[in-house]
Amino acid sequence: MNVLENVPLAPLTTFKVGGPARYFAEPKSPSEVSEAVQFARSRNLPLFVLGGGSNLVISDAGWPGLVLKTSISGMDERNENGRVLFDVGAGEEWDRFVARAITRNCAGVECLSGIPGSVGGTPVQNVGAYGQEVAETIASVLTLDLRDGQIRELCAEACGFHYRTSIFNTSERGRFIILRVTYSLTPGGKPRIEYADLKKHFAGFQQTPSLTSTREAVRRIRARKAMLITPGDEDCRSAGSFFKNPVLAAKQYEELTSQAKAKGLQVPSYPALDSQRKVSAAWLVEYSGFSKGYRSGRVGISRKHALAIVNRGEATAADILALKDHIQQRVEQLWGIRLEPEPVFVGF
Numbered sequence: 001m002n003v004l005e006n007v008p009l010a011p012l013t014t015f016k017v018g019g020p021a022r023y024f025a026e027p028k029s030p031s032e033v034s035e036a037v038q039f040a041r042s043r044n045l046p047l048f049v050l051g052g053g054s055n056l057v058i059s060d061a062g063w064p065g066l067v068l069k070t071s072i073s074g075m076d077e078r079n080e081n082g083r084v085l086f087d088v089g090a091g092e093e094w095d096r097f098v099a100r101a102i103t104r105n106c107a108g109v110e111c112l113s114g115i116p117g118s119v120g121g122t123p124v125q126n127v128g129a130y131g132q133e134v135a136e137t138i139a140s141v142l143t144l145d146l147r148d149g150q151i152r153e154l155c156a157e158a159c160g161f162h163y164r165t166s167i168f169n170t171s172e173r174g175r176f177i178i179l180r181v182t183y184s185l186t187p188g189g190k191p192r193i194e195y196a197d198l199k200k201h202f203a204g205f206q207q208t209p210s211l212t213s214t215r216e217a218v219r220r221i222r223a224r225k226a227m228l229i230t231p232g233d234e235d236c237r238s239a240g241s242f243f244k245n246p247v248l249a250a251k252q253y254e255e256l257t258s259q260a261k262a263k264g265l266q267v268p269s270y271p272a273l274d275s276q277r278k279v280s281a282a283w284l285v286e287y288s289g290f291s292k293g294y295r296s297g298r299v300g301i302s303r304k305h306a307l308a309i310v311n312r313g314e315a316t317a318a319d320i321l322a323l324k325d326h327i328q329q330r331v332e333q334l335w336g337i338r339l340e341p342e343p344v345f346v347g348f
């Protein structure tokens with residue numbers, strides 16, 4: 001396995017910002033992953049695991065240690081108890097796996113079509129969209145445990161999946177390198193058409209849409225919002241949604257809605273666990289003065305999605321952080337809610 005030096009990281013991310021990695025390796029097997037870890041340990045270097053770079057803001061100084069880009073490939077399929085299990089290498093492109101699942105007429109990930117990034121990145125923030133999340137189909141995650149160097153298979157419960165979180169980005173952050181993910185899908189299953197945009201798309205259809213037409217619809221809807229990486233569309237130079245939808249306790253939600261009502265506004269929200277409400281972060285951003293197409297020098301808000309901060313060209317990580325801080329402050333001032341960013345900040 002080759003270890004390179006001073007490798008620019010910006011081209012390996014969707015935001016296209018950030019400095020270089022002091023060292024860079026692309027292990028293609030679990031044993032190469034262990035080798036790369038040994039390289040970092042023997043030189044006392046901090047380690048960062050890179051997937052598809054679609055949920056990152058990398059600092060302008062870059063990463064002072066080793067960046068390990070997981071490049072383990074492979075999609076194996078087996079039948080078990082009426083389910084189809086797919087064992088997929090962490091380095092596979094997520095959307096290529098979704099396409100494969102649909103070709104095999106398996107349901108469970110069709111609404112997650114078009115999400116950029118790697119398979120190994122999906123358990124980290126329990127990737128979700130359009131009424132589906134990977135927590136529903138992940139059967140297990142094969143990992144290298146950096147605590148003791150052992151390979152460990154974690155069952156879904158052990159991964160602690162919740163909205164945009166898992167143990168991998170909370171309690172056990174930095175402990176595991178994901179090598180492979182096993183998804184359990186439903187052969188011949190029906191697509192999930194629950195999300196409003198999808199229902200609208202298929203309104204008037206006589207028959208249940210196929211998995212293929214659901215995938216196509218999701219990709220089309222995503223493209224309209226610049227949530228599908230489309231060459232030449234500068235609104236895609238982002239990390240997707242920049243802020244998580246805040247989950248509010250009943251009392252906090254009441255305060256927000258009465259504040260909004262006093263201004264003649266209605267806050268979009270959805271039920272969440274334990275009588276909580278999930279509130280639209282996009283709405284909060286828009287009603288704090290940052291509408292679609294907002295521009296601040298080299299950064300701004302996507303013209304197609306109020307929740308995506310975009311690099312308008314030649315932006316730095318510092319520019320992105322400055323806009324993030326500005327938005328957080330305004331939303332907090334106006335609505336009393338602190339928005340939490342979704343991307344991972346690396347090397348700050």
Ligand SMILES: Cc1cc2nc3c(=O)[nH]c(=O)nc-3n(C[C@H](O)[C@H](O)[C@H](O)COP(=O)(O)OP(=O)(O)OC[C@H]3O[C@@H](n4cnc5c(N)ncnc54)[C@H](O)[C@@H]3O)c2cc1C
Pocket residue numbers: 014048049050051052053054055056070090115116117118119120121122124125126127128129168176177178179226227228229236238239240241344
């Ligand atoms: C246009 C656009 C649209 C998006 N839409 C959605 C969406 O609809 N829903 C959604 O949930 N997300 C969305 N995202 C965010 C992003 O695509 C997902 O979070 C994706 O799963 C990140 O995977 P990645 O491989 O790119 O990870 P990276 O961005 O490379 O890394 C993200 C985090 O995961 C860790 N990581 C990555 N691979 C591994 C591994 N093998 N082992 C251990 N840790 C690892 C990294 O260390 C880092 O902490 C969108 C992003 C963009 C740019």
